Amino acid sequence: MSQGSDLILSRMMALHPKIIDLTLDRVWRLLEALGHPERDLPPVIHIAGTNGKGSTQAMIRAGLEAMGGRVHAYTSPHLARFHERIRLAGELISEDYLTEILAECEAANGGIPITYFEITTCAALLAFARTPADWTLLEVGLGGRLDATNVVDQPRLTIITPVSIDHQQYLGETLPEIAGEKAGIIKRGVPCVVGPQEEAGLEAIEARAARLGAPLLVHGQHWHVWEERGRLIFQDENGLLDLPLPNLPGPHQIDNAGAALAALRHLGADEAACEAAVTKAYWPARMQRLTHGPLVEAAGACELWLDGGHNPAGGQAVAATLARMPARPTHLILGMLNTKDIAGYLRPVAAAARTLTAVSIPGEANTLTAEETQAAAARAGISAGTAEGVLEAVRTIAAADPGARILICGSLYLAGGVLRDNG
Incomplete structure (x- = not known):
């Protein structure tokens, strides 16, 4: 701008x-x-x-x-x-x-x-x-x-x-x-x-x-x-x-x-x-496959997806979409606002996630900290860690599980930052 x-x-x-x-x-x-x-x-x-x-x-x-x-x-x-x-x-x-x-x-x-x-x-x-x-x-x-x-x-x-x-x-x-x-x-x-x-x-x-x-x-x-x-x-x-x-x-x-x-x-x-x-509808950050940019390069052989859904119904939509995709280990990178029902969001997606990496949303006063999000994921029964940011999380997942599916999710604000930074 x-x-x-x-x-x-x-x-x-x-x-x-x-x-x-x-x-x-x-x-x-x-x-x-x-x-x-x-x-x-x-x-x-x-x-x-x-x-x-x-x-x-x-x-x-x-x-x-x-x-x-x-x-x-x-x-x-x-x-x-x-x-x-x-x-x-x-x-x-x-x-x-x-x-x-x-x-x-x-x-x-x-x-x-x-x-x-x-x-x-x-x-x-x-x-x-x-x-x-x-x-x-x-x-x-x-x-x-x-x-x-x-x-x-x-x-x-x-x-x-x-x-x-x-x-x-x-x-x-x-x-x-x-x-x-x-x-x-x-x-x-x-x-x-x-x-x-x-x-x-x-x-x-x-x-x-x-x-x-x-x-x-x-x-x-x-x-x-x-x-x-x-x-x-x-x-x-x-x-x-x-x-x-x-x-x-x-x-x-x-x-x-x-x-x-x-x-x-x-x-x-x-x-x-x-x-x-x-x-012919175009609507980014709704189960959008990312196909170019530094994040895709960092993901290597992994599929990289982005979704901005942020409430329990959004979590259900993500879970239903993942269930219809070809079987592949799925790792979530999650950042959410503290005004949202994170437990309600995680409940439907828990079964689809092999791991979850928690991040805070840069520049958002109301973000949950990575540690708060990690704790919520653990309560939902998901194996969870934290990362400084999305790029670090993508690199870590790609190194540990090449060829997996990575989904960045939980907030339109996080999705917007990803689209900006990824060009």
Whole structure:
């Protein structure tokens, strides 16, 4: 990143002491000062959920682009560079334009307290409103009801991917409370695609939709998706689709593809666009095979993989993906934040791991120390050690078990650092 946007982003970090403070008051104030860009967006598809938001959005974008659509997309957090959060009509925002838009938002805000996510979301909305496109994809940052993205009165469609227990300190202790917060993106009369949910979560979503007269397209009721003989089969009221398996690896991507396909079919996509959705999506750090760079060189004959999942559902997805891969000794390199349920993450992956090397996440105040992570791994029954960093861990594993599989995992922040350092 050039110095221009870097400097502004670091100043924005200092505008509000809390990283997360859920309310929309500050966002509405700044949007008003900016002339309400949120009212001037191409048709919006708004996506909430605990897991699978980014993958689902990536598939929808691939499908809409295959139909010739120009698509704005907003995601968070970024992995290597802030620019990844904002795509304008299909292209990552340029450094010059990002600097210009951030400076305008900073000036309009006038030094008043606002969180980093709130002001950068306003910047994205401003850029989207000023750039011609056919669609706007907005991914919720946290929750839904009070998330900074929840400022569009009449989206074209909302989507809720699987909801599980995460971020309890902000969203509530129980699944119905958390699902109720996610369902806060549902708008009066606007259809909502609902991915696979636990019963208690689905009830909370259905209750909100019923109050607002929002038609639901629910997994297992209005659409079905499954794998059969190495193909993805999708069925809804429009009929059956027989497609290749998703190019994003892991059995959990079948359900994410289902939600994307339900959305695309609702928007009138043809079979070619649906096929592009599952075969052309790009979403890094989700069981991503690393194929070049200094880490790959250090790994030698070992396979090197990267995944940013960080909650119990993310651990289950990793375990299910590893179970489907060709048999090979698997060694984990794990770094996690102290705000996450590390025991819940490790429980499903323990059986797949021959060893675990614990690292801290560089530059993250909330990282678990390598020693804390090692202790949690030992409690989960995994043979665990520590390393100063990912590169040292990769070298040690590669020397001890040439030709093994190495998976770096546990945090999007760790994954982002790996992608930056590995070029």
